[in-house]
Amino acid sequence: MNPLVSIIIPTYLRSSSLIQTLESIINQSYVNWECIIIDDGSDEYTINKILDFISNEPRMKFFKRPFNSKKGPSTCRNEGIKKANGKYLQFFDDDDVMYPNLLEDKVNIMEEKKIDVLVSPLDFFSIEERQITHNNNVVSNNIIESYVLGEISWYVSGPLWLKSFVTEYFDESVQTLDDWDFNLRNIYHNPNVGFLDKSLQKYNIFGVGDTLGTLAQLGDERQLKSVFYVYKKHFLLLKKMKILNSKMYLRFYILLVPVLRESLIHKHKISKEICRFLMLNIKKDVFPKVIKVFIGYFTYRFFNKGYNLVKF
Known part of the structure; x- marks a missing residue:
């Protein structure tokens, strides 16, 4: 058949x-x-x-x-x-x-x-x-x-x-x-x-900028919003299902920090929402690894410098 x-x-x-x-x-x-x-x-x-x-x-x-x-x-x-x-x-x-x-x-x-x-x-x-x-x-x-x-x-x-x-x-x-x-x-x-x-x-x-996915690498606001929406959705779903282990938890931070960085550099409003989400969901064992990210975020927002800290 x-x-x-x-x-x-x-x-x-x-x-x-x-x-x-x-x-x-x-x-x-x-x-x-x-x-x-x-x-x-x-x-x-x-x-x-x-x-x-x-x-x-x-x-x-x-x-x-x-x-x-x-x-x-x-x-x-x-x-x-x-x-x-x-x-x-x-x-x-x-x-x-x-x-x-x-x-x-x-x-x-x-x-x-x-x-x-x-x-x-x-x-x-x-x-x-x-x-x-x-x-x-x-x-x-x-x-x-x-x-x-x-x-x-x-x-x-x-x-x-x-x-x-x-x-x-x-x-x-x-x-x-x-x-x-x-x-x-x-x-x-x-x-x-x-x-x-x-x-x-x-x-x-294809080259950077030739597809929707690579447009996010160039700071396209719609694509950055989409990336954040998807990662946030699955972070919360996995947490609700009680299968969000420490490795996956850290992975979401590793995925979201570049999105925060691009949104910050291009002065997209979504950067505030991303930063707030990361801060609200932080755990003690991750904090030492991301404290510089938050320092860099607020320094760049208010003094227009320090964005190099917004990375792992």
Whole structure:
């Protein structure tokens, strides 16, 4: 039996790269799939190029994000989930490439082992260097802790999910770390996880400022707010579940201090909220490591110097 796989791809003004992605899907050795493309508001020229390419492929379906819904890939992916008919969900980006056996290898293992999610690493391809630079680690015996500590990373396209297991949808208020947030919230439901040790796709890496995630590195206020929102959300969720151990606790400080620093340097109002959150949740064993952070924060706020202290 070959169950249907629903491939969900959000896209925006990227017809050329999307077409390369779609070609890699058409070339899959596994044929029982549907590809649900959700456009996030592209111009007519881009849309027509996509429609022209998929016109002879009935397994590919094109939809526009509902005009009254929030713009962003999270909304598009949620629309894709609602429209998906498959037993399995494979999220994918509109600029990455599937290797020909991606779906076949994943489905075979999912069917054999009856698991909720199967995760494979990615080949990271540097656009600037024109070569594969590294792979990510996806395997752990303590998934929640390893995920928070950054010891593993799944990204959005690493997992193949059993659709019936996915009860947590993408948070449509999140711009950056949307996949980090989505994966972790579903992991909290204790899925039966399988791992592959080989990469089944090429994941393109762009320069700083070319993606939503890297815009945060440049001090973009919306992206910094999104990063803070996600880390704060999971800090509080883990604390509520009583599984926020000392290593994860310190990790959140290590993650949030650079966000505080960028917000402070660019004089974003969110810096006050981040500082207040860190101060309210501080523990004695962490205090000696972060006291200079707070000194630097207030020195820079009132005297416009000292921001070099706002770091670990």
